[in-house]
Amino acid sequence: MVTIKKSLHLLTAALFALMPLVSNAETPVVSAHDSLHAVTTETSHETHDSHDTHAEVDPSSREFVQAYTEHHLMDDHYYSFFGNAEEHKHYGFGLPVILIDNGLKVFMSTEDFVYKGTVVENGGQHYKYYHGKIYKTDAAGTISYDEHHHPTNEKPFDISITKNVVGLLLATVLLFLGFTALAKTYKSSPNNLPKGIARALEPLVIYVRDEMARPNIGEKKYKKYMPYLLSVFFLIFLLNLLGLTPLGLNVTGNISITVCLALFTFLYVNFSGNADYWKHIFWMPGVPWPMKIVLAPIEVLGMFTKPFSLLIRLFANITAGHSVVMGLIAVAFVMKQTLTTPGAVGVSFLLTLFLTVLELLVAFLQAFIFTMLSSLFIGSAVEEHDHH
Amino acid sequence: MTIPNLVGAGLIVIGAGIGLGKIGGSAMDAIARQPEAAGKIQTAMIIIGALLEGLAFGALILGA
Numbered sequence: 001m002v003t004i005k006k007s008l009h010l011l012t013a014a015l016f017a018l019m020p021l022v023s024n025a026e027t028p029v030v031s032a033h034d035s036l037h038a039v040t041t042e043t044s045h046e047t048h049d050s051h052d053t054h055a056e057v058d059p060s061s062r063e064f065v066q067a068y069t070e071h072h073l074m075d076d077h078y079y080s081f082f083g084n085a086e087e088h089k090h091y092g093f094g095l096p097v098i099l100i101d102n103g104l105k106v107f108m109s110t111e112d113f114v115y116k117g118t119v120v121e122n123g124g125q126h127y128k129y130y131h132g133k134i135y136k137t138d139a140a141g142t143i144s145y146d147e148h149h150h151p152t153n154e155k156p157f158d159i160s161i162t163k164n165v166v167g168l169l170l171a172t173v174l175l176f177l178g179f180t181a182l183a184k185t186y187k188s189s190p191n192n193l194p195k196g197i198a199r200a201l202e203p204l205v206i207y208v209r210d211e212m213a214r215p216n217i218g219e220k221k222y223k224k225y226m227p228y229l230l231s232v233f234f235l236i237f238l239l240n241l242l243g244l245t246p247l248g249l250n251v252t253g254n255i256s257i258t259v260c261l262a263l264f265t266f267l268y269v270n271f272s273g274n275a276d277y278w279k280h281i282f283w284m285p286g287v288p289w290p291m292k293i294v295l296a297p298i299e300v301l302g303m304f305t306k307p308f309s310l311l312i313r314l315f316a317n318i319t320a321g322h323s324v325v326m327g328l329i330a331v332a333f334v335m336k337q338t339l340t341t342p343g344a345v346g347v348s349f350l351l352t353l354f355l356t357v358l359e360l361l362v363a364f365l366q367a368f369i370f371t372m373l374s375s376l377f378i379g380s381a382v383e384e385h386d387h388h
Numbered sequence: 389m390t391i392p393n394l395v396g397a398g399l400i401v402i403g404a405g406i407g408l409g410k411i412g413g414s415a416m417d418a419i420a421r422q423p424e425a426a427g428k429i430q431t432a433m434i435i436i437g438a439l440l441e442g443l444a445f446g447a448l449i450l451g452a
Binding site: 308 | 434435
């Protein structure tokens with residue numbers, strides 16, 4: 001039992017450490033971005049190669065808003081807090097780009113590299129940023145396209161510290177600070193009331209234990225899974241909350257991150273599944289044998305749909321929330337002509353405020369649901385059955 | 389987005405809406421009958437609501 005526990009902990013630690021690798025900037029370019037690109041290339045052919053294809057579009061137009069929202073939902077190599085569409089300026093800081101391409105190539109991304117399509121030379125290779133991805137080019141930065149307008153240039157393996165990775169690291173540091181404070185209180189005396197931020201964390205820890213782990217996994221076995229459930233709960237909750245701040249982070253709204261989190265649950269469930277769990281999947285007891293054959297593939301499919309629905313739910317909820325908030329902020333720009341500037345800003349402010357409060361609820365609810373369902377799935381895998 | 393996709397997305401939303409309505413309605417009935425079990429009913433309601441939501445979102449994303 002001890003070895004299983006140890007290996008599970010080790011597995012989690014290793015997977016968390018590998019998370020930034022999976023969540024690199026290989027996010028597919030969203031189709032709306034492409035259609036917008038087509039629109040802008042028709043009007044101005046000069047902007048063809050620049051990343052900032054919406055630069056020529058009027059900031060109050062629907063296309064601009066759509067492109068801006070798409071941009072926010074994607075991972076980025078430059079941390080931009082806000083920008084000025086008229087002057088094509090972005091205010092933020094560059095992030096380190098780490099490429100594996102005949103050895104390790106490390107350089108800092110700049111505003112020009114990410115938004116103006118400047119070619120960067122590093123170790124005899126030229127790199128160019130195009131639509132969220134880095135391509136190898138010649139010194140002039142030529143990018144060739146196939147008939148669907150997708151670049152055909154070779155891509156180096158990209159493990160850059162992108163915006164999402166910065167978000168993850170920030171959340172990790174914050175959680176570490178909060179929980180070391182909580183642990184210190186218990187170390188000094190188990191009956192002490194935690195002070196500061198730890199006082200807010202203690203009820204949540206107890207909530208996860210008493211509302212999710214204990215009733216779903218069972219009194220005997222829940223302790224083994226508490227580290228995972230607490231990690232996942234606080235990580236998702238904090239990242240969701242960070243997504244509501246003006247930092248512009250959208251970490252849990254990135255499908256790579258949610259895939260990773262759901263993968264942990266999948267591995268936890270299947271590595272801790274007992275003989276009964278596997279028997280119920282492959283040879284369902286209590287039904288006639290033709291039924292067993294029919295049920296086996298369905299149950300195997302069910303093994304995968306459970307984590308799949310977990311990842312889709314978190315991703316879609318956060319993405320939808322962010323899109324709607326961005327859309328309502330855009331009301332201030334789009335309705336400027338009809339409502340005058342103060343009116344449009346007021347309407348936009350009220351609607352955004354309302355929705356942000358709702359998003360606070362969603363931020364907690366999604367963390368709750370993810371942890372709750374994880375513990376439910378783990379609980380069903382370790383459950384002891386009465387043999388009938 | 390083509391028209392069949394949009395119609396499909398609309399059907400998904402209608403289906404999910406009916407489902408959520410039934411879950412919410414039954415939960416309200418149950419709470420009215422047994423107010424002391426409100427906490428447990430709420431938790432179960434949220435779980436089923438989330439499962440339904442996952443299905444609806446999954447279908448929307450795969451469809452759109």
